[in-house]
Amino acid sequence: MAYDIRPYRPGDETALLKAFHLAFPGRTRSLQEWRWAFDQNPAGRRLFLAFHGEDVVAQYAAIPIRMRFRGAEKTFAQIVDSMVVPEHRRGLKRPGLFVETARAFFEEYGGPDADWVHYGWPVETAWRIGKRFLHYVTVRAQNGLVHELGDGDTALPAGVEVLPRFDEQVSWLYDRCCGSWGISAIRDEAFMNWRFVDHPLHHYTALGVRDANGVLRGTVIVRHGDWVAPNMAIIADWLVPENEPEVAEALLRGALALGRSWGASASVICVPEWSSWFLWFQARRFLVWDSDYFLVSRNFVKFLDDLWLRDHWWLGLAESDLV
Amino acid sequence: MTEVDPESLTIREYQPGDEHAILATFNRVFREVDPDFVDRTLEEWRWTYLDNPSGWRISLALTPAGEVVSQYAGIAQRMRLDGEPAYFSQAVDSMTDPAWRKGLKRPGFFVLTGYPYAAQYGGPPPDKDVVMWGAPVPAAWRIGKSYLEYELVRSQLKLTVEPDALRDRSVEGIDAAPVDAFGDDVEALFERAAEGRRAIAVRDLAQLHWRFRDHPKHDYTLVEARRGGELLGLAVYRLGTFDGRWNEALIADWLVPATERAAAHALRAWVRERALADGAERVTAIFPDTAPEWLAFQLAGFRAEPSRFFLVGRQYTRKYDMRWLYRNWYYTLGDTDLV
Numbered sequence: 001m002a003y004d005i006r007p008y009r010p011g012d013e014t015a016l017l018k019a020f021h022l023a024f025p026g027r028t029r030s031l032q033e034w035r036w037a038f039d040q041n042p043a044g045r046r047l048f049l050a051f052h053g054e055d056v057v058a059q060y061a062a063i064p065i066r067m068r069f070r071g072a073e074k075t076f077a078q079i080v081d082s083m084v085v086p087e088h089r090r091g092l093k094r095p096g097l098f099v100e101t102a103r104a105f106f107e108e109y110g111g112p113d114a115d116w117v118h119y120g121w122p123v124e125t126a127w128r129i130g131k132r133f134l135h136y137v138t139v140r141a142q143n144g145l146v147h148e149l150g151d152g153d154t155a156l157p158a159g160v161e162v163l164p165r166f167d168e169q170v171s172w173l174y175d176r177c178c179g180s181w182g183i184s185a186i187r188d189e190a191f192m193n194w195r196f197v198d199h200p201l202h203h204y205t206a207l208g209v210r211d212a213n214g215v216l217r218g219t220v221i222v223r224h225g226d227w228v229a230p231n232m233a234i235i236a237d238w239l240v241p242e243n244e245p246e247v248a249e250a251l252l253r254g255a256l257a258l259g260r261s262w263g264a265s266a267s268v269i270c271v272p273e274w275s276s277w278f279l280w281f282q283a284r285r286f287l288v289w290d291s292d293y294f295l296v297s298r299n300f301v302k303f304l305d306d307l308w309l310r311d312h313w314w315l316g317l318a319e320s321d322l323v
Numbered sequence: 324m325t326e327v328d329p330e331s332l333t334i335r336e337y338q339p340g341d342e343h344a345i346l347a348t349f350n351r352v353f354r355e356v357d358p359d360f361v362d363r364t365l366e367e368w369r370w371t372y373l374d375n376p377s378g379w380r381i382s383l384a385l386t387p388a389g390e391v392v393s394q395y396a397g398i399a400q401r402m403r404l405d406g407e408p409a410y411f412s413q414a415v416d417s418m419t420d421p422a423w424r425k426g427l428k429r430p431g432f433f434v435l436t437g438y439p440y441a442a443q444y445g446g447p448p449p450d451k452d453v454v455m456w457g458a459p460v461p462a463a464w465r466i467g468k469s470y471l472e473y474e475l476v477r478s479q480l481k482l483t484v485e486p487d488a489l490r491d492r493s494v495e496g497i498d499a500a501p502v503d504a505f506g507d508d509v510e511a512l513f514e515r516a517a518e519g520r521r522a523i524a525v526r527d528l529a530q531l532h533w534r535f536r537d538h539p540k541h542d543y544t545l546v547e548a549r550r551g552g553e554l555l556g557l558a559v560y561r562l563g564t565f566d567g568r569w570n571e572a573l574i575a576d577w578l579v580p581a582t583e584r585a586a587a588h589a590l591r592a593w594v595r596e597r598a599l600a601d602g603a604e605r606v607t608a609i610f611p612d613t614a615p616e617w618l619a620f621q622l623a624g625f626r627a628e629p630s631r632f633f634l635v636g637r638q639y640t641r642k643y644d645m646r647w648l649y650r651n652w653y654y655t656l657g658d659t660d661l662v
Contacts (some may be wrong), residue, residue, distance in 0.1 A: 131474070136644075139475075141478070141612070151581075225568065276627055278629075279626060279628065282626045282627065287618060288617075288621065288627040294646070294649075306475070307461055
């Protein structure tokens with residue numbers, strides 16, 4: 001069969017959503033969700049499509065994220081929604097349409113002057129193809145820190161407030177947090193509002209602690225949902241300077257109280273194992289669980305290999321589509 | 324630099340008598356990179372390879388004069404895989420004489436001896452190694468993933484606790500005590516402990532005594548937990564260095580059936596008392612984070628910390644890939660050569 005593999009063009013979304021529903025039966029994706037992910041992301045869009053006639057039959061797509069590395073801005077991109085519709089899964093000789101679409105995508109978007117890293121948590125089939133044909137490597141098995149909520153406060157502690165929206169102060173807060181991080185997603189007003197406040201499907205609650213002058217000292221994002229276990233208070237992001245333990249204690253109490261008020265059975269957070277927060281949460285009775293998710297990357301800059309990323313990348317659930 | 328003519332080299336499996344040439348190169352190579360290195364003795368070498376009840380795996384590159392230029396070696400492990408006998412091998416002691424290292428174009432000697440190793444030893448059960456695994460240094464990992472199909476199994480977290488923070492106390496009716504040798508009933512214990520574990524190295528009397536009691540260099544304490552004479556579980560303890568920290572009370576092995584929770588408490592309580600008596604700073608163990616012990620030890624007071632080690636492997640059959648291994652393989656420090 002003949003295929004036309006090319007970047008997305010405005011107007012393709014109807015055909016690609018039709019392909020999405022053929023490729024992922026049982027899942028639904030509205031145009032509003034698609035626009036949020038691919039049109040409204042402040043970091044842009046990464047999207048390659050394979051056409052058979054007028055029909056989209058394959059997609060390799062990613063959500064780019066602006067990163068900070070030694071003061072400079074770089075880009076990573078999270079691979080999401082890669083697919084081939086069933087009747088075209090044998091549409092090209094090996095390695096197949098999925099790989100050919102991905103290769104075109106990497107050629108367009110990956111490189112030292114483009115996206116430094118493409119990453120994701122692929123399903124088993126995509127992982128097998130990716131490691132064989134697309135230079136995927138496993139960075140780590142993704143664990144989660146889990147805390148059973150039990151009885152306790154259900155009201156926010158004094159000094160912890162709900163933040164309806166982020167402003168420029170979250171950038172200042174990120175600047176104060178990221179000094180010890182080798183590389184990290186830039187948590188500025190645009191990213192935080194797009195990722196959490198304006199999310200079309202999930203409701204996230206942002207909690208904050210401010211100083212006497214109203215300056216944001218720390219924030220935590222919490223969502224009620226299922227991840228690693230049902231009925232969880234998922235801590236989707238944690239942005240607290242390491243040298244402000246009283247802020248951390250207040251925000252954690254707030255997050256757990258919120259979870260109890262939802263009737264959640266436990267709370268879960270992901271922080272890098274190299275970070276001091278990994279032990280900090282364990283000291284507060286969080287247990288380390290395995291998750292059966294594997295962080296996988298395709299690297300385009302030599303020194304940013306799997307070991308370096310494992311040991312230097314501040315990565316939480318905010319940079320994922322897992323929650 | 325030595326002129327290299329790869330055609331002049333013989334690539335072959337170990338033959339009796341090669342150990343002298345292997346050790347000469349091994350000690351020279353590691354003396355140069357590790358100021359604390361103590362030469363390996365012939366006794367240690369024989370113990371590692373020839374005395375292992377599970378066997379040895381050695382691929383060599385030799386000059387016409389019989390000097391060892393490069394080695395790719397492994398410690399065999401008899402495994403129980405989905406209830407059936409199989410083999411794994413742990414890659415250890417890989418080396419290339421520095422005088423030769425730069426004389427060959429890529430991929431070099433590591434790969435030159437690695438390919439025949441894979442061809443000779445890797446393959447389907449029950450006779451071949453289903454999986455080859457190791458805890459490589461980063462340089463070997465980078466070469467291995469490029470040329471030898473290494474894949475990550477997991478970055479190895481360790482479980483640690485200060486002895487007096489360990490919550491377990493002795494259990495009435497269960498006697499946890501050191502022994503000079505494990506009893507014959509250890510094999511029945513292994514059968515019970517292996518239930519529900521889809522991949523576990525065989526811990527029979529021969530293997531356990533070879534690994535711990537007969538170790539030529541380290542002193543291990545073998546500990547049994549018994550109730551009225553019935554063996555419920557075992558642990559192996561050693562005071563030593565791990566992951567750059569000395570004076571660690573190391574749980575070198577742990578074999579307790581899932582149903583014997585009280586025995587686990589009793590064994591950890593014994594470790595606690597012994598670690599306190601030894602003045603150990605911390606008690607340290609490793610388990611896969613997918614094993615039941617992972618959470619049980621955290622509930623006993625252990626915390627998970629990163630270590631510098633990561634486990635990698637290469638699969639030789641389609642079924643047992645690294646994801647399968649991640650989910651199903653039970654191991655402890657004693658499966659490795661790290662302690």
